[in-house]
Amino acid sequence: MVDVILGMQWGDEGKGKIVDYFAKNYDVIARFQGGPNAGHTLYVDGKKVVLHQIPSGIFHESKTNLIGNGVVLDAVTLKKECGHVAEMGVDFRKNLFISERTHLILPTHRALDKASELSKGNQKIGSTLKGIGPAYMDKTGRNGLRVGNLLDKSFTTEYIKLRLKHQRLLDSFNFQEDISAWEEEFFEAIDFLRGFNIVNGEYFINERIQKGQRVLAEGAQGSMLDVDFGTFPFVTSSNTISAGVCTGLGIAPQKIREVFGVSKAYCTRVGSGPFPTELNDETGELIRKTGNEFGSTTGRPRRCGWIDLVALQFACMVNGVTQIIMTKADILDNLAELNVCNGYRINGEEKNFVPFQMNKVDIEPVYKTFKGWMKDISEITEYDNLPAEMKSYIQYLNSYLGVPVKYISNGPGRDQLLHA
Ligand code: GDP
Ligand code: IMO
Ligand code: MG
Secondary structure, rough: EEEEEEOOOOOOOOOOHHHHHHHHOOOOOEEEOOOOOOEEEEOOEEEEEOOOOOOOOOOOOOOEEEEOOEEOOHOOOOOOOHHHHOOOOOOOOEEEEEOOOEEEHHHHHHHHHHHHHOOOOHOOOOOOOOOOHHHHHHOOOOOOOOOHHHHEEEEOHHHHHHHHHHHHHHHHOOOOOOOOOHHHHHHHHHHHOOOOEEEEHHHHHHHHHOOOOOOOOOOOHHHOOOOOOOOOOOOOOOOOOOHHHHHHOOOOOOHEEEEEEEEEEEEEEEOOOOOOOOOHHHHHHHHHHHHEEEEOOOOOEEEEEOEHHHHHHHHHHOOOOOEEEEOOOHHHOOOEEEEEEEEEEEOOOOOOOOOHHHHHEEEEEEEEEEOOOOOOOOOOOOEEEEHHHHHHHHHHHHHHHHEEEEEEEEOOOOEEEEEE
């Protein structure tokens, strides 16, 4: 049996905290897509940790963590992260595994990401510059090196071949940067990786499922950043939706049970691209400040705005979301009025679907206004004790989306989570 936790917006919904919380109910926690563009924040014994490559179940001693084949792996980031969690007492040699089919991010992929962004002028995607797009391009272009190849004698020769190919591309971008320091780090990290638990991920996970073990698949990014269904081209390069769990781990769709969709009580986006409910005003600034909305990978200020039910309903549909987990509800504590977007006005007509090219149409959000609760909710532990204004906000979401909000997160701490 497999359950999924994934983001329903443009990422940073609080997936890390939620996976860490739910990990106790599972045997295996697996990442199925994305790479070090992810920044999942957890508080362990009051200490803040940001994970980029390692699944967020790593702090649970008896749990198995798997980096699946659908992930793109930056060995340098992984090595650093392993050092970090080891200092916190985690025995990653025992409970972290990597699929041999996982593609590696090479130093030239990072350079290519940078070169590609620079070439776009003011049309930048605003990528995290971690080499994600170029690594996935090599995968679908049937190039690329995989973790299993580390054990091949020809690894360095194959690396050099790819490097030459990439160099020609970099030259075409007229991009010059000395990457020798990155390469040195890369080969050190590759040596480190050779001593890892490298497994056949699909047998590894299916054997466990057959034995009755429970798997939690941890999504990265968010549904609106999905390469097919997101706000293309302002998206990431993988399938972030629940279907990505099957291809990213090698499991069959009928094994998936619950799909937990994580959404903030408002909305944020980091990087370029359409964001119909964005607030470029004092309220947006207040949300950014109160919510500490700065990227956990790049530190960039996140764009903030009202919750967008049109986009959330779309995310429920493409993912088959069965339960919604609403995070950062406490960030709205000091707002007297809250807006909820329940339609898009396009060319004067009200619509309730996500258009083909969001960036090419003028979308005016249609709002329903709610009274704010104006109360500190961060210490509340029972749903019944939440302010009435908040309950009506949640009930409206339930009825619009047709999928219930089952959990409400009211603070960054591991246990700040209410069951509705
Ligand atoms: P992820 O990428 O989806 O894992 O999310 P990030 O970790 O990038 O960003 C979410 C941020 O919000 C982190 O700093 C979390 O510690 C924090 N956070 C998560 N849930 C809550 C919540 O309910 N309330 C508050 N105040 N912070 C939260
Ligand atoms: P988590 O897992 C928020 C965004 C980037 C950029 C676009 C493409 O922490 O939610 P990429 O580097 O993937 O090629 O960048 O996607 N992006 C994210 N935004 N959270 C993330 O991850 C993101 N990963 C990528 O900002 O707009
Ligand atoms: Mg994040």
